[in-house]
Every structure is written in structure tokens, then in C-alpha cells.
Amino acid sequence: MNEIVIQTDKLTKRFGDFIAANEITFDVYKGEIFGFLGANGAGKTTVMRMLCGLSKPSSGAATIAGFDIYRQTEAIKKNIGYMSQKFSLYEDLTVMENIHFFGGIYGLSGRQLKEKGEALITRLGMRNETKKMVSSLPLGWKQKLAFSVAILHDPKIVFLDEPTGGVDPITRRQFWDLIYDAVERGITAFVTTHYMDEAEYCNRISMMVDGEIKALDTPANLKKQYSADSMDEVFYGLARKAKRNL
């Protein structure tokens, strides 16, 4: 568990006078589920967007899967998967067409697409849905499918931006089973979430308040440190100190 896959050093993003993310420094180890928590507007998405190459940092350094965030963006892109907070499959394409498209733009060959596509369908139990339009699937299935598609090319790291928004607790639990499954295959998961019960599923958690990381540890240690019974209490204890308007 000691190989570092994400390393950031004083990563900062300014929008004019506003500092959205201030000197963010942390490490993520291979094969862990890293929870990235914070209230709305705390800067979670800004950090994640910088790590994915969607936005350029104002200052600071970071490496993803050993590649430099400024100079080796192409190499980084090949080694990460991404699932955005908006639902990110094509509604007017069928399940199989979505799988083939996303696999295709990561350069998977026809044979790989077939094998991986089959495995994915079997794992999700969607044998009868392959020819259905994604728009006709229930939200929970869509999200499971979106996650499976995001890791179809076996990335080193998968970034999940509030992946379980709006789904019921049972589907959420099933979704987390998929994440565990992926982690067992050696993929590192970087997850942002609002749900504190989900925070408990993570190996380690960072809490962002006002653009800065205020706490970073395992859920158990955090609860001990803040003498709280649940992650909820830890979160409220930290978020209450926020100065930014929520």
C-alpha cells in the first residue's frame, strides 16, 4: 500500500482574487479508496478538475500515476478514468453502443472491446438490456453502467465526482460493491461525496473547508481525533468553521 499514485504539492487555483483551492497537499496510495469530502463550494470539484487535466493549476505541483500534471497530460489521460457528477453516458445510444464508443476512444481493439464488453455486461447482469437505449434504464443502472464504462480501459486511477447523487440507498450500496470490485483489481478510487455514510466506506478521507484541506486520515482516526461517534459529527464540526457562504 505504499506506492503513491497521486501526489500533490501546494496545488493552488485562483480565479481572480478568489482562491478556490489553496496549497492542497496530499498523497493517495495505490489500491485505496480515497474520499474527498467537503461542503458545496469548498473546492472539491476544482481540485478534481485540476487532477483530471480539465483545468490548469495556478501554482503548485502534482503527479498522477507518476506523470507530471503540467507536461504529461496525454499520458495521464490514458491512465485515468472519470465519472462526472452529471450523468455521463449518451442517452440516445444503446448500452452496447456506449460501451463500444467509450472503449473505442481509449483505443481498445475490436477483440478487447468484445471481451471487456461481455465481462461488463455479465458483471452488471444486463444481458437483456444491451440493445436498449440508455435513456430507458433506471437511474441506478445508468450510474452503475457509467462507472463500469469509466474503468473499461483498466485505468490506474478512477475519479468519481459525486457518483451516487440521487440514487436510493440499496443501489448506492451496490454501487460501492462495484468500487470495491474495481479496487480489488488494483484500481485506485478517488471519490467525492456528500453522503457521510459513504465516507465510512473509504480507506482514508480528506475534508475540505474554504479551499483548504482541514483534516486527512482514516475514518476511525478522524472520529477519535474529533471525539465523534459518526462521520456526520466530524463533518459538521469542521464545516461549521467555514467562512464562505454556503
Add this chain to the structure above:
Amino acid sequence: MKSSIPDSRFWAFVRKEFLHVFRDRKTLLMLFGVPVVCVTLFGFALTNEIRNAKIVVCDYANDDASRQIIGKLAASREFQLQNPLLDYNQIETAFKQGDIKMAVVFPANFNRDLLHLNEAQIQLITDASDPNTATALSGYATNIIMDYQQELIQLQGLPYTINTEMRMVYNPELKSVVNFVPGVISLILLLVCVLMTSVSIVKEKESGTMEVLLVSPFSPFGVIVSKAVPYLALSLINLTVILLLSIFVLGMPVNGSFLLLYAVSTLFIITALSLGLLISNITTSQQAAMLVSLMGMLVPSILFTGFMFPLENMPYVLQLFANIVPAKWYYIIVKSVMIKGLGFEAIWKETLVLLGMTILLLVVNIRKFKIRLE
């Protein structure tokens, strides 16, 4: 690794874009339906009118020759004679009142002039608000009159001449049909390329899939190029459909080189695609993209291309403004190649203008796109 060279990833993307297009049946139907319906309706309306066109006769002569010619006109299937008029001044009223397409006027002493002077006049007055019909009808009538003249010459062995004097009312410059097809082509290409492209890109921004694409190793430039491919293909198919209809339904041949027409059309399509891209860059919702495309692009194109409203009649400022509308230049090119049958030497200036606009738009796009990604 740069991924601008077409590889398997590129084709996966193009395939997906085609799927989007084919899934959206309504839009597809509209894209192909509109030009087909426009051109076909127009064509059939024309062919129907040329059979049994209603004409009136104003016969001041009322002699053997005039009656014989009138008999021939009445017997032809092209014409359907209405009640004759007694006074020349009634003709205008007849045109205004009904569906009269042509008036044939015989001067007094028609037969006598013909026999004594070997020469006589007939006046054909046509309603040129429908220019194709007007020319066709006066052509038919002239043929019938010439037939009569031939018969007379053979019969009498004397060189008789009947002169037909044409007069067009309402639209003497004969504008519309010949302008219609090039106009429809310009508008459809704009519709497909500007509107469809901008909406399809903005849709990805709206739904969040654009982020997923930008996170993938697929280059942003590749995203744009592969989005353009289906619309380029659709546009060329649409162009072909319109040309086929205009040749086989309207009987309006392409007088110039097909190769030249397609080459210049491809250039115009690229101009329009770059415009669509620019619109998708400055808007964030499908509605906004649609509005900007329609108001900012299609309306000026309809107004300032010259096919609906003659540019010469516009105030000088508007004439100047028309120069920045790409469709204006393309329209001139299509007319020159298709109708006048001119070659590249006649249209190189207009082509150069389009090329300049395209390069400018692409440069602006690339700059904008880079900024957006930072």
C-alpha cells in the same frame, strides 16, 4: 501522443456521431424532407400549370388568319382558352382577377397585313411573376404561330413573316426559379452545418459528456473534426438530392462542372461548420445555440443572399453588410456554375472570399477553444 491522425479511436467517434444523427429521426426527416418538399412541390406546380394554362385572346382582327391561329392555340393541350376579350384594357384586369397566364393580342388588319405586306404582328403578354411558366408559355405559343407561318408559306409559296412581340408583366427580369434552387442549396447547407453542428456540440457540454471526452486521451481537436464528419456527409447527400430533383423534376440542368460545384460546396460547408463551431464555443445551452444560429445566421442569409430580395434595391449600407454573409458569395458561385455554366476563372474571386472567411473563422475557433480548456 497526438491523436489528430485518423485511427481506430477517430472512427469510433465518427460512428457514434452518425448514430446520434440517425437516432434523431425527426431532425433527419426535417433535414431531408424540407428541401425535397420545397423543390418537388415547386417542380410539380410548374409542370401542372404548363398543361391547360388559361389564356385569353383579344382579337381586333377577327379574320381568317387570326381565327385559324386561335383555333390552333385552342386545340393544343398546353392552353385552355377563356372567353375572348373585346378591349386591350381588359387584359390587366383579367390578369389581376383570375389565373390567366397569358394574353394573345391580334391587331386589326392582321390578315390583310400578312397578305399584303407579307408581315404581321402578334403580341404575347405573359404573367412573369411565375417566370418559368411565362417563358415556357410564350415559347409554346411562338411555336404554334411559327407552325402556322410554315403552313402558309408552303401553301402560298410566299415568304410570310409573323412577328411575335413579347411583353412580360409583373416580373420582367424573370427572377425566381433559376434563383430558387441555388437559394435552397445555400440555406439547407447552412441549416445542417451551422445549426446542427452547434447544437450537437453544445448538447455534449450540457449533458456533461464533453468533460468525459476532454478527460479521455481523445484530443479536443479530434472531437471537433469527428463531429464535423457526419454533417459534411449529410450536407453532400443533401446537395446531391437537391441537384437530382432540380435536374429531373424541375428540368433545370447543371450547366457547369459538377466537380467544381461539389468542390466549392465543400468549401462552403467547411465555412458553415466553422461558424457552427464558433456558435457552440460562445453558447452554453442548446436553446441559445439554436437562437444564435437562426437569428444570427439563417435570417441574414435569407435577407442578404439576394435570392429572395434583390440586393441592388437595398440601401448602400445593407449592401455593404451583405458582403460579410458567406451565403451571399456561395450563392453567386452556385448560380454562375449551375445556371451560367461558368468555370473557375469566373468564380475565383468569390471562392477566395469564402476561403478567407473560413480561415479566419478557424483561427478564431482554435484560439477560443484553447482558452476554454485552460
